[in-house]
Amino acid sequence: MYGAGDVRVENVPDAAVQHPTDAVVRVVRTCVCGSDLHPYRSMPAGSGPAPMGHEFVGVVEETGSDVSTVKRGDFVVSPFAFSDNTCAFCGDGFHTACVNGGFYGAGGVGGAQAEAIRVPQADGTLVTAPVDENSELLDSLLAITDVYLTGYHAAVMGKVDERTTVTVIGDGAVGVSAVLAAKQLGASRIILMGRHSGRTDLGREFGATDVVAERGAEGVAKVRELTGGEGSHVVLEAVGYLPAYEQAYGVVRPGGVISRVGVPQYDEAPVGFGSLFGKNVTLNGGPAPVRAYIEQGLADVLEGRIEPGRVFDRVVDLDDAAEAYRAMDARESLKVAVTP
Amino acid sequence: MYGAGDVRVENVPDAAVQHPTDAVVRVVRTCVCGSDLHPYRSMPAGSGPAPMGHEFVGVVEETGSDVSTVKRGDFVVSPFAFSDNTCAFCGDGFHTACVNGGFYGAGGVGGAQAEAIRVPQADGTLVTAPVDENSELLDSLLAITDVYLTGYHAAVMGKVDERTTVTVIGDGAVGVSAVLAAKQLGASRIILMGRHSGRTDLGREFGATDVVAERGAEGVAKVRELTGGEGSHVVLEAVGYLPAYEQAYGVVRPGGVISRVGVPQYDEAPVGFGSLFGKNVTLNGGPAPVRAYIEQGLADVLEGRIEPGRVFDRVVDLDDAAEAYRAMDARESLKVAVTP
Structure with missing residues (x-):
């Protein structure tokens, strides 16, 4: 890659063993x-x-x-x-x-x-x-x-099991993989936040029980409604942009977990009383x-x-x-x- | 309290039952x-x-x-x-x-x-x-x-046990209580970061095995040295100011936990690749x-x-x-x- 939007396929020196462990x-x-x-x-x-x-x-x-x-x-x-x-x-x-x-x-x-x-x-x-x-x-x-094991890592770090309600933010390949992983770990209620129907359809086939197309405050309200006003035990954040992070702390239940596997495209984010601390929310995740x-x-x-x-x-x-x-x-x- | 530095003791109406559950x-x-x-x-x-x-x-x-x-x-x-x-x-x-x-x-x-x-x-x-x-x-x-059970909450959320190295940031009453709590939960290596010797002495009596008086980058380097370069499995942050938070992600081991019980006096803080995400660090804690x-x-x-x-x-x-x-x-x- 030479720069944004500039991908070229070129001849380079052949890959070769350089160290005895290669x-x-x-x-x-x-x-x-x-x-x-x-x-x-x-x-x-x-x-x-x-x-x-x-x-x-x-x-x-x-x-x-x-x-x-x-x-x-x-x-x-x-x-x-x-x-x-x-x-x-x-x-x-x-x-x-x-x-x-x-x-x-x-x-x-x-x-x-x-x-x-x-x-x-x-x-x-x-x-x-x-x-x-x-x-x-x-x-x-x-x-x-x-991609799949990145979604799986999100679910593992989120401590997904049969008792947890899971919300996945993002209907990209990692997001739908996180749905599949949550299903594998036993979750019976999996809410997928995404608005590309071709992708959310695959998410449903992978195990999503609900799809929320709305974003921001409207999306948060919808997930809270779907969870009886309590919020989601686990949120798997598979996007990496700040609005997804904000959505995550909006939908997470007190004492719940936000597990991130979307590589953050931001350095700073809210972590104070009104976002994570007041609700005893756990934030984790990272490179799988x-x-x-x-x-x-x-x-x-x-x-x-x-x-x-x-x-x-x-x-x-x-x-x-x-x-x-x-x-x-x-x-x-x-x-x-x-x-x- | 009427304002910063202005505490007055006054007569107010007597406390009384207002609801049947009071x-x-x-x-x-x-x-x-x-x-x-x-x-x-x-x-x-x-x-x-x-x-x-x-x-x-x-x-x-x-x-x-x-x-x-x-x-x-x-x-x-x-x-x-x-x-x-x-x-x-x-x-x-x-x-x-x-x-x-x-x-x-x-x-x-x-x-x-x-x-x-x-x-x-x-x-x-x-x-x-x-x-x-x-x-x-x-x-x-x-x-x-x-105070004690706030320190205890930090240690519980940090998943302190006999296998974890624990670093406590802050030698206030919550900090030394967190030391005592970590000891109760079985930690054998407890590093207390603080520089008021009267307080860190109590911390040692409560179970701290090491005291690091240095702050900032110097303090981080000292804790890393004490942990064989690997960092601390668990960091209990009992201060609430941003420099303590920054110290926390500096000393935490990859895959480790930063558990906060100092009420954050900041809203935003670093959570990106270079602080939490890249090391798969868990951030949790809140009001105990x-x-x-x-x-x-x-x-x-x-x-x-x-x-x-x-x-x-x-x-x-x-x-x-x-x-x-x-x-x-x-x-x-x-x-x-x-x-x-």
Whole structure:
């Protein structure tokens, strides 16, 4: 990406093993993330180019000398962040804070919207899947590298269970994934706030019991009405803009939880007596430690319990990556897969 | 209180039963709260007078016709907020959000820095204690009406247990109470950030294993050093000013909890990627639902397991209430008890 709206597909040096703990993976399928749209909208011209993409499934091509858990030819899924899976923070289940970890497309590590990618900390990061590159499960496997397990992280941090009423803010791919995750964790009442009927329809199929199209004060009033005036035990915020945050503390029940997985596009926000403190509201969430959940997610996909890949409504060739961004930015597509 | 720095003791109409669910309690001992110092520092002249005080123990003088759990002559302790103890939010353990509840000194309910006080929702609020007004436990009983159980709430929301490293920010009465509470919940490593040695000494007696006198970036670096560079699992923020909040996200470990019980004197604060989100930090806390904890606190005091009344270092007569405020504001006293 060269700047806002300026995505180019170019030849770069081949991905190669640089450290003994690296692997190189040939990308079979990748995609564009909602978070990729943030720079697509705001990246200053001239500040790039930046390699893009952090979601992929693929086949191991080469491994460094210290890599022992994957080998050439293995089909693998990768969390959107790499991690050693052995440090104290990984041990806590917060792999996105790994002391040896990082994010694709940053710090000299390439992006996944590419033919191949270098994976640092391959032993701690990559998980093999017993499928081949023609599998019908590719979309769902790709979904567990980020979007579905990001929604799942929101639901886990929100402590969703069968006793909680859940409100999901945002009908993007993460939002509807959060609905599916809340359903998996047992929630029986799931309110989805969104106004794009194609997306909220998928949300209903994933488990939403109510859809609220209104926003702002009107949307808050509607959710409060649906919850007998009490508010929602858990709010999963899957947008990242301040109005969504404000909506969240408007609908949350006293003592409830606002769990954020939309990357905040703001630094400061209300946290005082009138927003969080007075109601004893818990605010949490962050970059999903997908590695902590991916083995369970993989089993759920392989055994057919979930079909998170349904968020993909289009696939393009790598050469058409710019079109994938355009279509998602224009909301013509919910989520676009990209095949190298 | 008539305005900042302007506390007067005046004759007002006697407290009386107004609703069938009310009781009138003769105040045996009350005190000044750290939160009372906020208006003492900032209340605009002419916006008062406001009745003050919300912590008290006393003897029931009169009860409304619907009151059945306490009777004239009972010695009682009262949480700093009244509540029906039956609504959905009370059922959740968040009595400070009670639909029929409220705070003393507001909305037509008198303050506790008085000879007597009307207690709404007496059945849901008051808890009898098997002592008389000459008990040597009066200070500790008074401490469980707010200050100790506010520290306890911080520790509960912070999920303190024997595996968590705890950092307490603030060496005021709530801060040292939070140390005692963290110790009660099993924490073995408790770092107290404060620089008034008389107070931090009490903190050490209550269970603090380390004291950090430095503030700001220097204080953050010191706590990080003490925690092997990893940060503190739990931060109990018992101050309420923005620098304390900033210190909190500086010292918290990825995936950790910042639990606030200092009433925020700010509305907006950093919550973005660089403060809370990137580290998956949980922010919670709020007005302590003392009613949820007071029976356990009472048992702990009566059976000698804790002595939270040690936060009181002075007692004055009600006529000298202004002096109590002055001494606490000037940090000459940690917490001042007041006897009518």
